[in-house]
Amino acid sequence: MQAGTGGDLSGKCDFVRFCATIPRAIILPVSAMNNTRTLHPPVCNGALDLETFGDFVRKRRSIRRYQPVPVPRAVVEALLEAAIWAPSAHNRQPWRFCVVIEQPAKEELSRRMGDAWRQDMSADGADPALIEQRVATSRARLTGAPVLVIPCVSLEDMDVYPDGERNRAEWLMAVQSVALASQNLLLAAHAAGLGACWICAPLFVPSLVVETLDLPAHWQPQAIITLGYPAEQRERERTPVAQRVVWR
């Protein structure tokens, strides 16, 4: 489709149709461009049009099964580079990443996390067969992923306040910043033709993850992002945006 023409949008989602109505660039006089605080709406940088971007983000899916093919280190480094260009609170960049590519490390991590999860589920009174099935699935996902990336929060450069309420807000800003970096990583993986999935399990056993991977004690694991070339296709829907938004 040509920019700004509307083109053939049949079969595309509302978002794409919406994007087609948006001008691709806003031409402002140089005087306005020099005064960045007066820019509204922002100038399109021209690198990626909104329709292409919308289509791209819509096609990202959480992928949990991977081909047994290694991911080149340079590709993983490119994903991490994309991650660190996320916005962060005060630009303190509280993200830290542990990349696990060695199979014994994946085995050890998944075994120990599985043991902890088994204990929790047993204490909850879950059916033993179901427990074993869940643990085995989780283990297969972790050990079958060529790369695990563990995004962590570090508060070492964040502000410290005398009261708990502001410290909690500061911690939450750090968590949000790491989540944004992680989303950059997920999108970069999608751009690289990789599948990825965010797995929340480390939130339940952060100390175990730190100890198993010999991470600095102040790193707070937030997730495991599994990565690899996809061995499955997934479909997902979304509740229409109008049901999630209020305008005032």
Ligand SMILES: Cc1cc2nc3c(=O)[nH]c(=O)nc-3n(C[C@H](O)[C@H](O)[C@H](O)COP(=O)(O)O)c2cc1C
């Ligand atoms: C905070 C968070 C935690 C998640 N935890 C898990 C998880 O533990 N296991 C898993 O298989 N997927 C997990 N996911 C992936 C979601 O299931 C997935 O994003 C959701 O079903 C939508 O699918 P999509 O990513 O393909 O659009 C998590 C996603 C987020 C954002």
